[in-house]
Amino acid sequence: MMVGVRLVHYTADDGALRTIREAFTSAAAVDPFARVAAGRSAFRVTDLLALAALLDCLDGDDRTVPETGGGAETVKEILPNV
Numbered sequence: 001m002m003v004g005v006r007l008v009h010y011t012a013d014d015g016a017l018r019t020i021r022e023a024f025t026s027a028a029a030v031d032p033f034a035r036v037a038a039g040r041s042a043f044r045v046t047d048l049l050a051l052a053a054l055l056d057c058l059d060g061d062d063r064t065v066p067e068t069g070g071g072a073e074t075v076k077e078i079l080p081n082v
Contacts, residue, residue, distance in 0.1 A: 005021060007021060008020050008022050008027055
């Protein structure tokens with residue numbers, strides 16, 4: 001058993017007793033940040049990509065230039081259409 005993890009127990013269709021983390025269910029309390037943010041973001045993805053590219057350049061690593069390598073490139077791998 002994991003300490004600090006709340007669990008929900010239920011009976012499956014086959015009659016077996018099952019357990020799942022409460023966080024994976026609607027029984028969990030809503031995260032306060034998620035409630036306040038309500039799906040909104042203070043930043044656009046394109047602006048964050050530009051910031052990541054700038055920070056890549058400022059880190060002193062001559063191998064990186066804007067829009068390539070480091071953080072910006074990693075984000076582009078995750079979100080290729082951005």
